[in-house]
Amino acid sequence: MTSIGQLSRARLAGRPADYAALGLGRAVAVWEDGFRTAPGGPGTWEWWYFEARLDDGSTLVIVFYTKDFTEGGAGPPRPFVTLELDRPDGTRVSERATAHSGDHDFATGRCAVRIGASTFTGDHRGYRVHAELDGVTADVVLTPRTEPWRPETGHIYFGEDDERFFAWLPSVPSGSAEVTLAVGGRAERRAGTGYHDHNWGDTPVTGLIDHWYWARAAAGPYNVIASHITSEERYDRAEFPIFMLARGNRIVADDCTLVRFATYDEDDDPGTGRPVAGTLVFEYRAADPGDDGYRVTFTREDTTPGAPRAADLGELDEIGGFRNALAKIAGFDGSYLRFTGEVQIERMHGGQPAETHTAAALWELVYPGRTPGSIS
Template sequence: MPEAPSRRAFLRGSAAAGLAGAVPGLTVSACAGPERTVAAAASPGAVAPTVGAPTGGRTSNGYGRTAADYAHAGLTPGTVQQWEDGFRTAADNDDPNVFEWWYSDFTGADGTVVSFTLSTRLDDGFVPEPGEAGRKPKSAVIVTDPDGTGHGGVQSYDWAEFSSSTDRCDVRLGPYTFTGDLKTYRMQGRSGDVGVDLTLTSLVQPFRPGTGIIYFGDTDHHFGWLCVVPYGTATGTVTVNGKERAFTGHGYHDRNWGNRPFPYSVEHWRWGRGSVGAYSVTGADLHLRREYGSAVVPVFLVDDTQTGKRLAGAYDTRTVTATESAPVPYDDPAYPRDYYSKVHWAYRDGAGKADFTFTDTGRRIVSRHHLSDPAPAQRSALDRLGIDEIWYTRYATTNDLDLDLAGTRATGTGMGTLEAAQFGLTGAPTGTGGSTARPSAPPTPR
């Protein structure tokens, strides 16, 4: 009789059919170069067409932007489709190195903050050599009261409790669901003393920087990011300690996935999101390891949430730079260096310009020290990579905006969040340099 298909072959077939999920008895498992480029935001209504980007072959060490990149990813420039918010790693989910998560956060009019994340890995790709023990899905649902009191946390599950569609966002994990159609999303579920039932309605178009996928060097190792809802209205309820209360505010949703843990390719990153009046801003600054040319991969996104107009959507070092400054001591002795408390994104496109600065308020929302007790295989990998520590932190910030783009002139101050992921402290940015912005060549064809 024919040989039974392997688990990987079964999952690949399921993905091709647009279906993936828990199968009984089957384990499934956040400076200018020599040329000037204006990078296109690959989403409806995006501004800033690509000029002078690579035209042949596939792009390395930067978001894909060539015809070959789009063809390889099965994507259409200028259009985000529903399947892009589906289970992107379904066919390779039995590989412990693969990771994926669906993230959303909400800020209520009363100051309540909700973070809602469903993941396919316990460590979200932050540690090398995760092994089979790390290949488990998890939820991270946290409600923070206006006074700063936090409720909820992280919970892991068996694969029988996980399912996800590959043709749209429809993720189910234990008591939680995360569903939507690029415009409207609903996050529901309750575990212990925390419950949420929130609906997020986007006010602007999705944003994908090029293909949204970075390939490292000439390998097929990659990392993907899609900003599905840069800004939207949020309504519903949250429940804490058995007491339900109404929620009204705004929210955000993005995606991340990859097939190799971050420590092998990324030195550090900064990512921030916030709003000033009617304008929402997202900034990212990803620094790759020396093996990948020490490339810097920035993102700068500005939307007018009242009109839905995209004012800037760029992902090229020749139009976007991020500068870190204002070093302050970190209050955990395990993190032995200062950290930059301020990050300034600058966007320049001819006569158009925008400046956005995130400044840490001193309120740390999340802080996690990864691999404080690494397994032997992890220790060996860390030694090979020259990594002594892995940290992730997120801070509450004040935001300062000054823009003059597409006929819109605005200045103001608002609130937001800023995160830092640091893979190795020996070479970490410290207070001695004043800035981590550095020149880098544009992404090159593979």
């Protein structure tokens, strides 16, 4: 297998020429959260994702999509919004609203998205989300605690000539969320922690990525976003460890070249046959021996009840947020697994733990699978 630092047919774009070609600086600019695939031609896709973990134990996910991935880019785009509300007692509210023809707007200079009566707007100072769906209304005020971030340019290029790409921008890695919900005429106000990211590309991920782990967690004063992406065999199964660790509102570790990823205690999941790790470890090694390093360990306890174990089309409504869309385009051989367990975040100094925090955590493993007619 190839790693992030070796020659392969897939690479994380981080060269000075990449920044220049994309018109990017090291700091994230407001326009980067605008419409990046304009005018939205065939093969392109894009979404703006919001997630909150609320004070009553609920999880709320709202996603704005430029088009339906299950249609393969054919026909005119019909943007839509999804809302998933998972209660701690296991009940779920799941709604989707598709815009009428032309009833949508996507700004390119900033995040200003409108799909029908629903809107997603904001910048580095904060975001507001308003979602109107059948019998459900949500209003969100998301206030960032951590500055916007991306791994290098946020683009992974695929092919000998960088002809395809997948892009990711965590606009709000961590924030506070104030949420007003009206479900079936009953109103409630909640607070919690929030997250917003933005993804886009020019090719379905089914032809680019073999699988990935993805996790977001908080323990003590730390917040972490961690992912490990493995490209398809045609792209040499290149591996991309992605890592961002913030202490309070300051990012303290995000150089992906310093990250080592390892899995332990793997066994085959009985529902999918896919290998599943009992433990994931992201080790961030300090560039200077006198600096702090970090070790983040996810220890699996169980697969979340109700999460589908295979991308069977009859089960996909059980997957929340943008992972639903990814699974729907995956075909029958894709799979999605969500895990619960514990995260341990350690600050390392001189090779020894100098600070340790633990908390409950949730993470995922996705095999997008392949669709008929995917690229070769």
